[in-house]
Amino acid sequence: MPEISRRTFGGLLGGGAAAAVAGSAAVPAEAAERPFQARTAASSTGRPNFLVILGDDLGWADLSSYGAPHIRTPHLDRLARQGVRFTDAYSGSATCSPTRFSLYTGRYPGRTPGGLAEPVANRTQGLDPRHPTLASLLRKTGYATALIGKWHCGWLPDYSPTKSGWDEFFGNHGGVLEYFSKLGQLGDHDLYEGDAEYQDLRYYTTVLTERAVEYVGRKHTAPWLLNLNFTTPHWPWLAEGDAETGAEIAARIRAAKSQAEISNALNHYDGGSVAKYTEMVESLDAAVGEVLEALRRSGQEENTVVLFASDNGGERWSYLWPLSGEKFVLQEGGIRVPTIVRWPARIDGRQVSHEPVFTPDWTATLLELAGARPDPAYPLDGTSLTGYLLRGERLAERDLFWRVRANRALRRGDWKYYQDADGDDHLYDLGADLREQADLGPDRPELLAELKASWERIAAGLLPYPD
Incomplete structure (x- = not known):
């Protein structure tokens, strides 16, 4: 059995709850985790690539390795076995776009006007292109940068990943879209390649996966950052076989006469189920598995840091036990998220960490690993975890703020x-x-x-x- 820390023990509210807490009992015996310990010796490597994958509204215990009794996520569970699974990791906020602001900038969402939107919901709100980002700072040091999937930090003409440091963008600007028609929360088409509209009526998770597989499989001549932001399992709750339901939602969006009617059509309050949500999470897992297999085939797996997390806590159909609260609130269920890190060249697998960390920490960490310096005019609010992950340095007690x-x-x-x-x-x-x-x-x-x-x-x- 893995070691049960005091923090994990706090969730043991009874024998029946044991399998859910921190995912410890859900890990097969042959994959038993051990408390995190930095590798004592590591081979010299060049600057790593970064593959940062976000699920959307994925709850803390929605992966089988985190305790879900009814959802099977073999690819993400394997990723966890190959790296470090964090039990006490948090998002930067309780909703989508503020957390993305905190990831892209390494700062509290409230540092910037666009970060005050919870979430960004109109064309006047967004991430100021003049603000340094993870991508722009890495690009200054020679990294290639791409964002595939959900941006949710503002719409054209004023806001876009390509205006904020990413060389390439393929995805949606808004916070939600219908998975087939690609109609978004403003009622218009929201799938773009760069700054040009792009048409593809296939299931969105499939389209994003193909793009990510192509990107990681390229013959790269420089280290790279890929932000791969899935919309799965965010509502509307649609799986790959639900094109007919998607068409009904799209028709309601086209007929809507107000923003509220558009939102109601996308959320389809009478839709979804535990079974449908399970299908979506499992499709997310399969998509991640395809991208990771492409990374392996490319020969870049060893020196690529893979970070997987969610942008906030789960919503209606998520499995969050034993946490209270959900998306939108700052109880644990709204901000504690599954988080996995893998870097074969430098970090051993089958490990679990109970250190409290949150989104801005990862920005600081990736910058340090790349040898990139933050802009002194925009100081980071996150703490780099590089010393902890690579040298076993103890993290000083600090305040995580929301x-x-x-x-x-x-x-x-x-x-x-x-x-x-x-x-x-x-x-x-x-x-x-x-x-x-x-x-x-x-x-x-x-x-x-x-x-x-x-x-x-x-x-x-x-x-x-x-x-």
């Missing part, structure tokens, strides 16, 4: 400060109470006040929300 309109949250060690939508403050010990049910604020008022004051100090440096 702010959305409805909630606030801060984590320090096992302690979490959380303010709910009613403005009530709570204090949880995640090491003993992963489900956030026992409010210890009345018992530890000094600690609650200390964490709240830390949250307010950080928030004071961010942009205020517009009225």
Whole structure:
């Protein structure tokens, strides 16, 4: 059995829950994980490639390696066995576009006007092309850069990946689209190659997978960054065989007379099911498997860092046990996400890490691994994990911070400060109470006040929300 840490033990709410907590009991005996330990010796390598894969609204326990009892994800489980599976990894926010801002910039979403949108929903909002990004900083050091899939940081003509450091873009600008027609949340066509519309009526996950397979299989002459952002399993809940249902949704979008009607058509509130959601997650897993196989065939697998995560917590059909909350809120279910890192040249497999990390940390980490320097005018909010992953250096205790309109949250060690939508403050010990049910604020008022004051100090440096 893998080692069960105090943090993992906090989720053991009964014998029947054991298989769900941190995915530990879900890992087959032959693939048992061990606590993370950096490799003591590693061969010299050149600068690595980066394959950063995001699922969309994928919940923390939606992978079988994280405890899902009904979803089978053999390719992502294999990826976890070949690298490090993080149990206490978080998204930068509780919704899609703010987390993407935090990944692309390495900063809190509230540092930029576009990051205040939760999520970006009109043509006036977006990531300022003048702001340095992971892609633009890597490109300055000689990296080739591409983004395939969901951008969700603004629409043309003002915003686009190609305006923010990516050499190539193939995908959608908005937060959601119908998987076959490619009609998006503004009611118009939203599939682009560069800045030109592109037509392909096949299932979107299939189209993105083909593009990613082609990109990683090229004869690259420079190290590369590929952001591969799937929309799966975000609503509308459609699988590859659901073209007829997709056509019905597309017809409703075309007939819509308001933004609300478009959103209702895409969300299809009477649609979806656990079975359909399972089918979508399993198709995401198969897609990732195809891309990873193409990477293996290309001969670049050994020196490519693969990072897989979700952009926020799960939604209606996700399997989130034992977490409380879901997408949109800062309870654990809204921000704790499955996260896997693999780098065969430098990191051993079959490992599990319980270190609390969040999206901006990965930006800082990839920049350091590439030898790229952040822009001093735009200091990062993330902490590079390079010393931890490669040299076994202990991560100093720090505060992980989140702010959305409805909630606030801060984590320090096992302690979490959380303010709910009613403005009530709570204090949880995640090491003993992963489900956030026992409010210890009345018992530890000094600690609650200390964490709240830390949250307010950080928030004071961010942009205020517009009225």
